[in-house]
Amino acid sequence: MDRQKRNLWSGVMMTAVRGRIAAVAGVVALIATVLTGTAAGTAAAAPHAAKPRGQWSCSGAPVPSGYVITAYDRTGCKGAGSWYQEPVQDGIWTCSGSPIVPGYVITDYDRTGCNGIGQWRHKLAKDRTWTCSGSPIPPGYVTTGFNRSYCQGIGAWYHELVRDGIWTCPGSPIPPGYRSTTYRANGCDGQGAWYTERI
Numbered sequence: 254m255d256r257q258k259r260n261l262w263s264g265v266m267m268t269a270v271r272g273r274i275a276a277v278a279g280v281v282a283l284i285a286t287v288l289t290g291t292a293a294g295t296a297a298a299a300p301h302a303a304k305p306r307g308q309w310s311c312s313g314a315p316v317p318s319g320y321v322i323t324a325y326d327r328t329g330c331k332g333a334g335s336w337y338q339e340p341v342q343d344g345i346w347t348c349s350g351s352p353i354v355p356g357y358v359i360t361d362y363d364r365t366g367c368n369g370i371g372q373w374r375h376k377l378a379k380d381r382t383w384t385c386s387g388s389p390i391p392p393g394y395v396t397t398g399f400n401r402s403y404c405q406g407i408g409a410w411y412h413e414l415v416r417d418g419i420w421t422c423p424g425s426p427i428p429p430g431y432r433s434t435t436y437r438a439n440g441c442d443g444q445g446a447w448y449t450e451r452i
Contacts, residue, residue: 307339314338321375322351325368343377358412359388362404383409395449396425399442420446 307320311330316322322336325348329335339345341354348367353359357375362385366372376382378391385404390396396410399422403409413419415428422441427433433447440446 307337309335309337311335316352319354320352321345321347321354323347323367325370327368341375343375345375346372347375348372353389355389356391357389358382358384358391359404360384362407364405378412380412380414382412384412385409390426393428394426395419395428396422397441397446398422399444401442415449417449417451419449421449422446 307323309326309329310316312334314336316336316338319340320338321341323339323345324337326335326337336348341357346363346366349371351373353375356378358378359373360376360382361374363372363374373385378394380394383400383403384390386408388410390410390412393414394412395415397413397420398411399408400411401408410422415431417431420437420440421427421433423445425447427449430452431449432452433449435448437446437448
């Protein structure tokens with residue numbers, strides 16, 4: 254083989270070798286990207302895995318703002334007990350002792366829920382809703398009815414947005430700009446009721 258052909262053949266071989274090295278380097282870079290979650294020269298985020306909604310905490314740990322307690326494990330935290338904390342949402346069941354997030358009311362009760370300590374159903378406040386005894390009354394709402402048998406026998410109060418001329422139960426808040434005037438003994442399912450009017 255003459256010198257010109259040898260040089261040409263040598264050039265072809267070197268190009269092929271360089272191409273293979275570049276391919277191997279590309280594969281190595283791709284593997285590194287997958288393992289580290291970054292692209293070469295950028296800080297691209299890896300695909301997000303599904304995140305749990307909340308976390309387990311030992312008894313006595315503070316509950317973050319906007320979170321509620323939804324499960325209880327008596328054996329957790331080496332026998333001290335642990336609680337599952339997650340963000341509040343409309344209709345969520347929470348353990349007895351859970352905080353009630355502002356804007357929510359308690360609408361049902363289950364004595365056996367939450368590993369036997371009882372649980373409460375949290376709902377966003379809305380006009381004309383029955384709420385269990387002990388539920389907060391959001392600003393602008395009044396109680397207008399009472400039922401002893403609701404919420405598994407602990408009783409429930411009917412919440413309505415205040416308006417001129419509404420009858421309210423004893424203990425109902427009187428929102429600013431309103432006053433109670435006339436009393437009716439048989440109102441509010443026998444609890445008595447007050448006529449509430451705009452000032």
